[in-house]
Amino acid sequence: MKALFYYLRRYKTATLLHLLGLSMALAAFYLFMTQVKYNNTFNHSLKDYQRTYRVECREDSKWYPSLPAPLKELWGQIPHIEEITLNKCGAVPLNIKVGENLFQTGLSTIDKNTLDFWGIHLLPGSNSWKEQPDGYIISESLARQIFGTENPVGKKFAIPQWNSENLTIIGVCQDFAENCSFENGLFQCYQESWFQSMSEWNNEIYLRLDNPENKEQAEKEIGKLYKERFGEETKLQFRLIPMDRAYFEGSAYADKGNESLVYVLQAASIFILIIGLLNFTNFSLAQTPVRMRSINTRKVMGSTTASLRLGMILENVFWSVVALIGAILLILLFQKSPECMKLVSGNISLQTHGGLVCITLFATLGIGVLSTLFSSWYATSFPPALVLKGSFGLSPRGKMLRWTMLTVQFIVAFVMTLYVLVMTGQTHYIFNADYGFNKDEVLYAQLPYEALSKKDYLRQEITKLPFAENCSFAESVLGSTDGYMSWGRGSGEHNLSFFALCVDEHFLKTMNIKIVEGRDFNQHDRQGAYILNRAMVQKYPWIKLEQPIGQDIEG
Numbered sequence: 001m002k003a004l005f006y007y008l009r010r011y012k013t014a015t016l017l018h019l020l021g022l023s024m025a026l027a028a029f030y031l032f033m034t035q036v037k038y039n040n041t042f043n044h045s046l047k048d049y050q051r052t053y054r055v056e057c058r059e060d061s062k063w064y065p066s067l068p069a070p071l072k073e074l075w076g077q078i079p080h081i082e083e084i085t086l087n088k089c090g091a092v093p094l095n096i097k098v099g100e101n102l103f104q105t106g107l108s109t110i111d112k113n114t115l116d117f118w119g120i121h122l123l124p125g126s127n128s129w130k131e132q133p134d135g136y137i138i139s140e141s142l143a144r145q146i147f148g149t150e151n152p153v154g155k156k157f158a159i160p161q162w163n164s165e166n167l168t169i170i171g172v173c174q175d176f177a178e179n180c181s182f183e184n185g186l187f188q189c190y191q192e193s194w195f196q197s198m199s200e201w202n203n204e205i206y207l208r209l210d211n212p213e214n215k216e217q218a219e220k221e222i223g224k225l226y227k228e229r230f231g232e233e234t235k236l237q238f239r240l241i242p243m244d245r246a247y248f249e250g251s252a253y254a255d256k257g258n259e260s261l262v263y264v265l266q267a268a269s270i271f272i273l274i275i276g277l278l279n280f281t282n283f284s285l286a287q288t289p290v291r292m293r294s295i296n297t298r299k300v301m302g303s304t305t306a307s308l309r310l311g312m313i314l315e316n317v318f319w320s321v322v323a324l325i326g327a328i329l330l331i332l333l334f335q336k337s338p339e340c341m342k343l344v345s346g347n348i349s350l351q352t353h354g355g356l357v358c359i360t361l362f363a364t365l366g367i368g369v370l371s372t373l374f375s376s377w378y379a380t381s382f383p384p385a386l387v388l389k390g391s392f393g394l395s396p397r398g399k400m401l402r403w404t405m406l407t408v409q410f411i412v413a414f415v416m417t418l419y420v421l422v423m424t425g426q427t428h429y430i431f432n433a434d435y436g437f438n439k440d441e442v443l444y445a446q447l448p449y450e451a452l453s454k455k456d457y458l459r460q461e462i463t464k465l466p467f468a469e470n471c472s473f474a475e476s477v478l479g480s481t482d483g484y485m486s487w488g489r490g491s492g493e494h495n496l497s498f499f500a501l502c503v504d505e506h507f508l509k510t511m512n513i514k515i516v517e518g519r520d521f522n523q524h525d526r527q528g529a530y531i532l533n534r535a536m537v538q539k540y541p542w543i544k545l546e547q548p549i550g551q552d553i554e555g
Contacts, residue, residue, distance in 0.1 A: 018283045023326030025276035032269040038346040042247040045177035047119025053240035055205045066486035068198045080214040084207040085117040097158040105185040126171030129189040135170030139184035181254040201486040280371035312376040320368030438512040472506035
């Protein structure tokens, strides 16, 4: 131990730099692996996720989870399906008013059995939609945010943008886990009339099989029943996506997972540990020539070779543990920074990831042992008399080892730097690519319900502002999501499905979207007029200008 602190005082800067480097490597390893765990366990908190599936359909190449609600009842009769449920695609962002306070949340429309389907229980004292189908259920975290420790059941609230008042909270449910496909917030129940519409393809249907081995059979039955009900000429295909894979499919609004990125994070975690190991090994080897005289002096004084080697290993283990403590401090500082926490997903606290903390501890001890194995063997492998005659440096083999480690460190660092540059280029492309509309000089605001009847007045006043060239209104923010309302039109060979964004006649001018064929909207196009993008025209070449694109699909 005396020798340990002696070399710390003598080589203070080098020692502290190597400790800081290992601390940063261990902290980065832990943070990267929390993100790997977050992604790989996505939807694992849901009830029976191993045999629960999302139904998706396609007409050509791209799969979609958007389906009409009546299909739930149609497919519920399939023998291998134990249970089936559905919800509207995505949660609607809105503000709810409780007393004089506004709270931002999301409103999810779900079936009566959806919460129970996913294993989300109502808290004691809550009512269900069976007793009060018009009531609202609130998640536990939102209830705590709004009402604190007070019981919210029976409380009234309003949704100003919909001009809805005296809405009642009938229950409080457990929270969904953060890494799952469903949001916490406010929940409303499906109305019975919604189960009759085959034209609204904006529902996600989920089902649970009796056995995962029956997946292919269930897919065949789903397609068979659909054709029997809506005609053999349909081109729709159906598939079942396991819930533990849904996050990586990219089909639904909540599918934001990137499996390639998970593999990159895993590889980066391993590379970081390798760099930390090589760095610490290099540090240990650099000390070896200086320490050989004192080590062999102790050998002459009676210390055994095994005890000397063990002592050197324990010294490095001690320093690696010190580096681990430094890594913990870095992680705690990372947690306290709101800006840093925006870079990660989920809870990264040490208490939440006990298994990962143990893995990091074992990795730390492994680095401490492995980094000094060669130097401890090398420093004690020569006769003491030879070493005590004068200074002693590394042999050609030892020097070759150091140069090899430096080369590996350089290659790994170069690869990671190259990856960072590629990601920087991708980020630059995302923010600077031409999306076909004006994304940099447009401001938007969410209007309350009572303002919707005053749009002409608002436009008139806004366009008077010296910096405002134009003003328009739209149902959603263009580019804010991967999909919008899903509509189905036509039948037979002219059956089509598409995303629709409802806008006013000034929208294309405001967003600087060019008309390449046909004309722009005018004030007489409030119903039944469409402007299609090129992708849809290429997908459905039979669509012609100034001709109906098809009637609603009849259910």
